[in-house]
Amino acid sequence: MLERKTIIFGVLFLLFFSLTIDAQGIPEIIIDDGVYRAGEGWRIDLEGLRIGYLSGSPEEIGIQHGLLMTDDPEELRQKMLDKQPYANPENLRERLMGFFLNTYARFQFYPAFLRHTPEEYIQEMRGFVLGASRGEDKDIYDVMMGNAAQDLEIAACSAFAAWGEATIDGELYFGRNLDHGGMLDLSRYQHLAIYNPERGYRFAVHNYPAFVGTMSGMNEKGLVISSNYSMALKEELAINGLPYMFMLRNVLQNAATIDEALEIIKNTPRTIGLTLLLADGKTPQAVVVEITANRMQVRTQEDYIYAANRFLHPEMKKYQAGGWLSSALREKRLQELITEKFWGQIDVQIARDIMRDRFPPEGYNQENFGQGINHEVNMASMVMVPSRGEFWVAAVDDSEIPFAADSHFVGVDARAIWETGEPPRKELGILEATPREGYEKYWFKAREANLLFGQGKGEKALELLQKVLSVYPRAEMPLLMAGRALIREGEIEKGMEHLERFAALELHSEPFHLMEGYFWLAVVYDQVGEREKAVEYYRKSLQVEVEDMPPVEAGYRYFAEKGMETALQLTPEGRVFIP
Amino acid sequence: MKYFILTILFFSLLCFPVLGAEASEELKIEEILVLGLTRTEEKVVLSQLPFSEGDYWKEEYRRWTLRRLQLLDFFAYDPLKVIVEPLGNENCRVIVRVADPEVLYKEPIEFVFTKGIDLLFRQFNLSLFNPGGMGSNLYFQGGWGNYQHLGITISSPIGAGKGSAGGKIYSNSTGFYDERGLEFKGEYRGWFYPSIRLTGGIDYRTGEINEEKQIIFLPRGELYYNNEFRGEIKASLGVPFSGEDLFFRLQGQVVREFGPLVGVARGGFISGDSPPINYQYRLGGYGTIPLRGQPVELARNYLLGTVEYHFQAGQFIPIIFVDGGWYSPGGTEGLITLGAGMAMEIPLGVIRADLGWDPVRGTTNFNFGFGHSYRPPF
16 A cells, blocks of 8 residues: 555656756846847847847757747747637637647647658757747647648748859858738747757758748858748648748758758658749858658759749649739849849848849839749748858848848848857848838838728728829829729729729730739620720730740639620629629 | 340450550650659659669559559658659659558558447447558458457558468358358469459468358459459359358459440359359349349359449439349359449549339339449449
């Protein structure tokens, strides 16, 4: 009997001890002259940019990450959970769907991600949860799903690298915009994390709290990587693989050359379609790696290379899925800016200017207010000079629409931090924010209107657009957007008038939008009973060649073809339907 | 009626083989990459591949590889792919993309669904998928009620195939016939050509059937063909050690699809006047030999033909069918079944319900099952 009691006591003691180990393993946060320190890690806010130094074992790094990089972990957690489908159910059906999806994810997706994720990153996630919860929790489910959720989203990013003849000093400059409409509200939580891991190379990543993987970063060996989505066919996707952000992290931590990085990517069980821009500041050289879950091809070029959101390698084009993300226009602009406007001059500031490009090019005889490389869902922008270990990041503020590339850029000497492990006394430099005046002032309004319209806030969008049009009556994109917004608000005649003005412009910067404009004109002519004119515009819409719209794209083409046969109608909410 | 039955048999037997040579591409395999393993050792997959580095790629390798990997029964349903990636120098890289599932299930919905069905039929079957990473699965079977049994089987890759050993370590059932005793099975299966699978096995059974002692040793061989048509031939020799006569069993099935039209021909034969009841064929019910307008029957010989027409209507697949044939001893005068049904594709496969009517006997029967009636023989 006594023996049994001893065993029970022993088990309880061990259980208690194991719980207190975790609580005791959480270092205290010490604030010293604006520097927040926890263990070997620290965090500072430098000219509006949060910089963290994370050092030690995977668990220690995770704990420092959880303690230092989140001021309000619960608020952040809630924001991430709110992005899940059926996060805020309004009825029993949605509640049941939410329960089913969550249960399924826990038993199917989560174990699959766990199986593929290196133990080191699992320990780091566990550390993060411990740190963020101040030792209260260690269930990594939400963090893992947050990291893996990036495999289920669609975003439109741009990146380029230029070196040799293209740049002012022959060094490699790497520009990158992270554009993600679904994550805009997380932009204010961004940070630059400088890692000093127990194993592997030291590296720096632009990131968000809870992300153990990354979408952009640079390591001490001068290797840089960033990811852009590229929609792949369904059969080229796999959920049973390593979430891609971990793959990028793996590259930064374990590859010193492009060849080593390619070997890691090749041997990773991948999940989705991506174009990865991979650069080595030492050689200097850069390549674009185009991948799906199963396939991989490498694109090379002399002196410069860029990537938007589509495959350009002939072998990979076969696996491109539908969905238009304005890739052709951004590629065209990158090509023009690098090879014509800035050839031989590219430095940090010009690289920043390229990421800030808002179209139209010089000599374009009309106000456009469209997107260039820069646009309204740009949530982060950065420039890296890997040969010097420089990491320049746009310091976004708390605005709902951050317009990151137009914010001021803070230069950080990552190499100095890797070497000393101490916070920088000063930034490398500041690149000023775009002044909000003249054309730019109205560009921000027009782009904000586009985002608001996409979010179903037509009235607010119209308000902004009218302001733009009152100053620039021939503004290309505002005319189109206002036309569409007016139709949605039920003001068909006014909508038609705006679209007619749009169609009558001499130049149209983006074929997709011209196709869109003709289509909506056709629809409004159908609403007022002018069938002949409607058919004419459906035909015009179908005749517009959109280079970067894959043939499987349904949307406008599908409806325009139907519109040729029968008059399309509008719902009270302004949506098209085939009667 | 004889001519009508013969017509059905004739149409269903239009399942002649069309053996076509597959075009080969002149790409040399420079590298083989196995991606996605987290538990299984790479050599388990490599041992199943019908090609190696330095070979020239042939398109038939893809199907062959997938069939061999599926036969092992321990990879997740998705992804399971063979990808050939040109390397630009007349060489290629072959990527075998697989994934280990959880040890207890490949797909959680399937697990819940099949366990629910098990419980409904008073049984419980559990598979452990490759827990040790060397490619061995463990299968446990148990049943209660009228069909009490307890069994265990272990399977393992051996060469480019799969061996398994196990059986029922206890059975006591009082269903169609009373059965008690033990049963051991050992077999080896493998795809030895992209379209041909062979199985060789030995069964040993000792116990009682309807309270009569039965000890039987049964070597067997099976051949499956799956290409433009599907076919199977199974042969076995029953060697009783309990006084009964030696018996020989031969069974076959051919399935051919012509668009929405499917022809199926099935036949079975057992030698001798009174072969053991538990080795006779069971027609109808949940078995693989349909008898859709009549009650479940035992037969020593049968020849059945089916012509079925089905088409896709949204999620549903309406079906019209005609079965014809004869069996002995109960149905030597021949049978015809006219029927209609509905199948539906769900994420786990096809569920199907149909109603068959025998105009000669005047009987009707409602049938429900998983998969099409012309389900693939393997």
